[in-house]
Structures are given as structure tokens and as C-alpha cells.
Amino acid sequence: EPEVTQTPSHQVTQMGQEVILRCVPISNHLYFYWYRQILGQKVEFLVSFYNNEISEKSEIFDDQFSVERPDGSNFTLKIRSTKLEDSAMYFCASSERGAWGFADTQYFGPGTRLTVL
Amino acid sequence: AQTVTQSQPEMSVQEAETVTLSCTYDTSENNYYLFWYKQPPSRQMILVIRQEAYKQQNATENRFSVNFQKAAKSFSLKISDSQLGDTAMYFCAFEFSGNQFYFGTGTSLTVIP
Numbered sequence: 434e435p436e437v438t439q440t441p442s443h444q445v446t447q448m449g450q451e452v453i454l455r456c457v458p459i460s461n462h463l464y465f466y467w468y469r470q471i472l473g474q475k476v477e478f479l480v481s482f483y484n485n486e487i488s489e490k491s492e493i494f495d496d497q498f499s500v501e502r503p504d505g506s507n508f509t510l511k512i513r514s515t516k517l518e519d520s521a522m523y524f525c526a527s528s529e530r531g532a533w534g535f536a537d538t539q540y541f542g543p544g545t546r547l548t549v550l
Numbered sequence: 551a552q553t554v555t556q557s558q559p560e561m562s563v564q565e566a567e568t569v570t571l572s573c574t575y576d577t578s579e580n581n582y583y584l585f586w587y588k589q590p591p592s593r594q595m596i597l598v599i600r601q602e603a604y605k606q607q608n609a610t611e612n613r614f615s616v617n618f619q620k621a622a623k624s625f626s627l628k629i630s631d632s633q634l635g636d637t638a639m640y641f642c643a644f645e646f647s648g649n650q651f652y653f654g655t656g657t658s659l660t661v662i663p
Contacts, residue, residue: 466650476595476641478650489649522593526651537583539651541595 435459437542439525445548446515454510454545456525464528465508466539467500469493469521476524482508515549522546552577554644556654563632564662570617571627571657573642582646584618584625589639589656598640601625632661 438457446452458465467479480500481488487500499511508527512519523546526539553576563569575584586598601609601618608616613630629636642654 468651470593475655476651476653478652481649489647491650524595526595538585538597538600539645540597541587543592543594546593 437525437527437540439523439542439545441545442543443546443548445550448517448549449514452512452515452547454512454523454525454547456508456510456527456542457506458508458525458527459529459540460506462527462529462540464488464530464539465500465502466526466528467510468524468526468541470524470544471521479510479523512547515547517549520547520549552579552644552646552652554642554652554654556642556657558657559655560658560660562660562662563629565632565634567632568628568630569632569659571629571640571642571659573625573627573654575623575625575642575644575652577623577644577646579646582644584616585643585645585651586614586616586625586627587641587643587653588636589641590635590637595641599627629659634661634663637661 440455465482468476470476478491480490480494497513501509522544524544525542528539555574582603584601588596588598599611599614615628617626639656641656643651645651
């Protein structure tokens with residue numbers, strides 16, 4: 434069964450450094466997402482991406498964050514200058530078009546645990 | 551604004567028994583999807599079950615079923631014949647535009663042997 438993959442599984446970085454989290458969505462999916470989950474808290478939406486552009490973003494997704502689909506398979510999240518509070522699990526998800534013309538079920542990757550020291 | 555509320559932070563159930571997890575949501579939309587995701591200690595988000603709002607029939611997936619009450623904006627998950635592997639955090643989620651999921655705060659379920 435196709436699945437979303439994410440690399441690395443765990444990333445440790447120093448505060449102020451740039452990190453790139455990578456995701457390979459399911460191949461025929463058209464919608465892509467990033468979420469984050471601070472330990473012990475709920476999953477929070479960061480950004481959605483469709484047709485090579487951002488569809489929606491949350492307040493969390495400020496100028497320090499960017500997303501890119503550099504080729505036909507990868508979907509990346511970049512954090513330019515990491516802060517301590519960016520420490521969290523980051524989930525990528527993808528979805529195909531549903532019955533009403535927009536996205537349907539989102540399938541999540543296993544997550545990347547980001548630790549900022 | 552869309553909100554999802556899970557009022558039970560923690561629950562426990564004896565192995566082989568049945569447990570129901572509650573979820574309510576608030577929306578003015580008419581067409582949408584509702585989901586339950588399971589997050590075991592590995593923290594992977596695993597889809598448990600999905601419900602389309604236009605369908606009156608409640609979704610079922612093996613031991614998992616939902617009680618969807620659209621007018622009451624309620625979407626509870628029933629787990630029958632609970633197994634030790636069901637121990638996990640369970641998140642209710644709502645989607646209407648394809649742009650994002652709105653998640654509840656989760657219910658931590660422990661299955662007791």
C-alpha cells in the first residue's frame with residue numbers, strides 16, 4: 434500500500450540554524466500539507482499546498498517557514514532560523530481529490546522529530 | 551470558525567470490552583468529512599475511520615464504528631472487543647475545504663489487560 438515517507442526521522446539542530454524537512458507524498462496525490470505537534474499537545478495545521486502554490490497557511494507559518502515542491506516527488510518544509518519553540522514533531526500529509534472536487538482523506542507520514550538546542 | 555472538541559482527556563477500558571470516545575464540532579458548513587486518527591506511542595498518525603457528512607449511514611471498519619449525529623454535530627467512536635494494541639491517543643478531525651484538518655485535543659485510551 435502506498436504511503437507517505439519523511440526524512441529524517443529525527444533532526445537535532447542548534448538555535449538559529451536552518452533545517453529542511455523532507456517528505457515524499459503518495460504519488461497520485463495532489464494536495465500536500467505540513468502539520469506540527471508539540472509534545473503532549475494537539476496536531477496543528479501549518480500549511481497546505483496545491484497546484485504548486487500555497488492554498489492556506491496558519492498563523493504559525495510565518496516568514497521563517499517556507500515550502501517547496503522541487504521536483505515531481507518531494508515536498509519540503511524549510512525553517513530558516515530555528516527557535517527553541519520550533520521543537521516538535523512535524524508531519525507531512527497528502528491527499529487526492531475527493532468527491533466534491535477538493536481534497537479527501539489525508540494520509541500522514543511517520544513524522545520528523547525536530548529538536549532545537 | 552471550525553472547532554473540534556474532545557471532552558475526555560483520558561479513558562480506560564478492560565480488554566475485550568467496548569468503549570466510546572466523544573467528539574463534537576462546530577461548523578456552518580454542510581458538506582464535510584470527519585475522521586478519527588489513532589496515534590500510538592510511535593507518534594505515527596493512523597487513519598481509523600472516515601465519515602462523509604452527506605451520508606446518514608454510520609461508517610464502520612471492523613471493530614470500529616461511529617455514531618454520527620449531524621444535527622447535534624456529534625461524532626463519537628465506538629471500539630468493540632478492545633485489544634491491547636488499541637492503546638493510543640485518539641484524535642477527532644474535521645475537514646471541509648480540503649485545505650486543512652481541524653483536530654481535537656485528543657483522548658488518551660488505555661486498554662487494561
